[in-house]
Amino acid sequence: KNEVEQSPQNLTAQEGEFITINCSYSVGISALHWLQQHPGGGIVSLFMLSSGKKKHGRLIATINIQEKHSSLHITASHPRDSAVYICAGDISNTGNQFYFGTGTSLTVIP
Amino acid sequence: DVKVTQSSRYLVKRTGEKVFLECVQDMDHENMFWYRQDPGLGLRLIYFSYDVKMKEKGDIPEGYSVSREKKERFSLILESASTNQTSMYLCASSLLGKLAQPQHFGDGTRLSIL
Numbered sequence: 001k002n003e004v005e006q007s008p009q010n011l012t013a014q015e016g017e018f019i020t021i022n023c024s025y026s027v028g029i030s031a032l033h034w035l036q037q038h039p040g041g042g043i044v045s046l047f048m049l050s051s052g053k054k055k056h057g058r059l060i061a062t063i064n065i066q067e068k069h070s071s072l073h074i075t076a077s078h079p080r081d082s083a084v085y086i087c088a089g090d091i092s093n094t095g096n097q098f099y100f101g102t103g104t105s106l107t108v109i110p
Numbered sequence: 111d112v113k114v115t116q117s118s119r120y121l122v123k124r125t126g127e128k129v130f131l132e133c134v135q136d137m138d139h140e141n142m143f144w145y146r147q148d149p150g151l152g153l154r155l156i157y158f159s160y161d162v163k164m165k166e167k168g169d170i171p172e173g174y175s176v177s178r179e180k181k182e183r184f185s186l187i188l189e190s191a192s193t194n195q196t197s198m199y200l201c202a203s204s205l206l207g208k209l210a211q212p213q214h215f216g217d218g219t220r221l222s223i224l
Contacts, residue, residue: 030209033212033213035215040217041119041217041218042215043200043215044215045214045215048211088153096141098153098213100153101152
């Protein structure tokens with residue numbers, strides 16, 4: 001069993017739809033990270049959160065510490081949002097030990 | 111912005127060759143990491159380093175070694191490449207601090223061993 005699990009593994013949406021990706025973790029973490037990986041490989045950090053909710057443009061990330069669960073929401077999805085979204089839990093408190101989910105592959109169709 | 115640069119985007123090598131993957135970061139980060147990424151398995155840590163000449167094994171160090179002679183550069187070495195080392199390799203760096211820090215990733219090197 002993985003320490004960090006994501007669902008769904010694959011997701012296809014129509015442009016404009018509201019999208020939710022879920023992440024559950026089974027270990028104590030100091031922070032939960034959401035990452036985005038576009039075709040071609042480079043990974044970009046979207047959010048780092050340890051409580052509550054963060055918003056950046058059309059992206060919203062929430063975390064429930066008691067339930068050990070986080071969600072990434074994309075409002076008004078667009079084809080350029082097509083990517084793999086990865087959640088990662090930092091168990092070290094110093095940014096040097098992450099447990100990664102296996103990723104959610106999102107395709108947004110025009 | 112932090113820049114993590116990996117020396118090659120694509121690399122093809124032969125079985126038994128010694129392979130060097132280079133990574134350079136420009137933000138004076140203490141921590142540097144090498145991961146490999148395979149379909150269905152996510153990112154797995156090979157080695158990380160928290161200071162010059164310091165290294166720690168990750169989850170899958172077998173068949174790999176690393177070198178960190180300068181703070182900004184972290185090299186991954188495949189001592190004798192094998193076909194099961196065909197993969198995407200990602201380098202990352204982060205600040206060493208008392209609070210949680212994000213990791214900053216390079217663009218990856220897609221390595222094929224023939």
